[in-house]
Amino acid sequence: MNDARTPSTHVRPKLLLLMPMAQEHQAQLRQRFDVIDAPTAALRAQAVAEHGADIQVVLTIGAVGLRADEIAALPRLGFAAALGAGYENIDVAAARARGIALANGAGTNDACVADHAMALLLASVRALPQQEQALRAGVWRDALPLRPSVNGRRLGILGLGTIGMRIARRAAAFDMEVGYHNRRARPDADSYRYFDSVMALAHWADFLVVAAPGGPGTRHIVNADVLQALGPQGHLVNIARGSLVDTAALAQALAAGQLGGAALDVYESEPHPPQELLGFPNVILTPHIAGWSPESVQATVDLFLLNAQRWQDGQPLQTPL
Numbered sequence: 001m002n003d004a005r006t007p008s009t010h011v012r013p014k015l016l017l018l019m020p021m022a023q024e025h026q027a028q029l030r031q032r033f034d035v036i037d038a039p040t041a042a043l044r045a046q047a048v049a050e051h052g053a054d055i056q057v058v059l060t061i062g063a064v065g066l067r068a069d070e071i072a073a074l075p076r077l078g079f080a081a082a083l084g085a086g087y088e089n090i091d092v093a094a095a096r097a098r099g100i101a102l103a104n105g106a107g108t109n110d111a112c113v114a115d116h117a118m119a120l121l122l123a124s125v126r127a128l129p130q131q132e133q134a135l136r137a138g139v140w141r142d143a144l145p146l147r148p149s150v151n152g153r154r155l156g157i158l159g160l161g162t163i164g165m166r167i168a169r170r171a172a173a174f175d176m177e178v179g180y181h182n183r184r185a186r187p188d189a190d191s192y193r194y195f196d197s198v199m200a201l202a203h204w205a206d207f208l209v210v211a212a213p214g215g216p217g218t219r220h221i222v223n224a225d226v227l228q229a230l231g232p233q234g235h236l237v238n239i240a241r242g243s244l245v246d247t248a249a250l251a252q253a254l255a256a257g258q259l260g261g262a263a264l265d266v267y268e269s270e271p272h273p274p275q276e277l278l279g280f281p282n283v284i285l286t287p288h289i290a291g292w293s294p295e296s297v298q299a300t301v302d303l304f305l306l307n308a309q310r311w312q313d314g315q316p317l318q319t320p321l
Contacts, residue, residue, distance in 0.1 A: 013312075016047055016074075018060040019083070025301045032305065033057060048073050057081075059304060062104075062214065062241075063270060065089020071098060079311040083300050084109065084291060085163075086241065087321060088214040102321035103307040107162060108299040109291035114166035116290035117209055117239045118174075120263035123284050124235045125150050125207065127261070130281055148233075151175045156205030158198060158221070159212025159240065160186055167209055168192055179204055198222070202229035207237070214241030224249035227259055235261045239290040242267040242274075251276035254283065265290040 015033035017026070029035050036055070038047040047055075052073040058080040060066050066080055068091040080095055082104040095102055123129065126147045134144055155171045157164045160180040168178045168189075179193040180186075181201040186194075195201040198221055202208055208230055212218050222236070222245040230236065236259065238245050247268050253259040254277070261282035267274040270288060277283045307317045 013056040014051060014054045015057040015059060016051070016055045018044060018058065018066070019064050022297075025297070028301055028305065029059070032308065057308060059083060060090065062086025062088045062090070065091070066095070067091055068094035071095055071100070079103075079308060081105075081304050081307055082321075083304060086214055088241065088243075090321075092321060101311050101317060103304075103311075103317045103319050104321055105300040105303050106319045108303050109293075109296035110163045110166050112293045112296040113163050113211075113239050113290040114170055116265060116286070117163075117167050117211070117237055118170045120237045120239070120265065120284060120286070121155075121207060121209065121235065122150060124237065124261045124263040124282075127282070129284060150207070153177070153206040154179065154204060156180065156195075156201040156208045157192075158201065158208060158210045158244075160189060160192070161211065161213070163239075164209075164211040165189070167211060198226050199229055202226045202234075205230065206233065207235045210236070210238040210240045210244050212240055212244060214243050219243045220246040220249075222246065222250075224253065227253040230259060232258055233260045235259075235263070237262075238264045238266055240266060242270055247274050247276055251280075254280045 012032065012034045014036060015029060016036050016038060017029070018038055020039040026035060026037065036047045036051055038044040048070055054076060055074045056076050056078050058066055058077060060080070061083050071077060071091060071094045077100055079101045080090065081102065082090060084105045087104050092102060131144065151174050153176055155176045155178050157167055157178065157180040160168065160182050164180065171178050179195055179201055180189070181195045181198050195204065210222060212221070224246065227236070227249060250262060254262065263284040265286045266288050273285060277285070303318065307319060310317050
């Protein structure tokens, strides 16, 4: 008799896909799985109701997650994975209580996210969108305010994980001084200055990049006090999760001139744009694409397939949670 981990050679395991995915990557999944494509809430509920008894694998992302009630409705579920690094909305406790193997896409898009973070920082500090808009309107440089450089400035990184470390290395190439805040200092980051609180980091930094994980423990960790500490010449970049930044406080700080600018790839209102921020010319917004490139997306799919194969073979996962 077959269990969830060792399906018969004649029947491919059923995989519930909970987010949009390009057809070329779905085709890769369909070579190994019977894929149930459920990228919307309605299709998701329908899939669980109609196929829950047979689903053995779930592929999701951190923002979409996998709820405890859904896990309970999938009696044969043996493996669930987040395609990217984040997994904040997967009920890990419920999955572990059932003995379900869990993995994520750690490391697959770190370089791409770090590149995007630096692009946002440069665009915000140098006011690139505003400069282009002025030029298109016929305004030449003599009528525009001088914008500061990033070289020689202080960059604070909130969350010096694998992505944060890549951002730090890129910042060093711009001759920036790097400081960071984690729950504890990293022994392998002696060249960067450690701060034991977000407030201390914000007071020290000229610019602050948010690169910490999402979840209840970091919700609104960048609040009104942190933004005020960053100051009227400071710039905020968020490539982590929208929940880390208090959007209302950010809007108030910008309106009061307490912050120089913000460049965000993630928002509390996703997938809808943050309405409170749309009227500010010194805010740059991108649609949660920091980790998206042809190379990085393919790498996440490849890693998922590797983890799935290792699960089916009874081997340790490559990137377990």
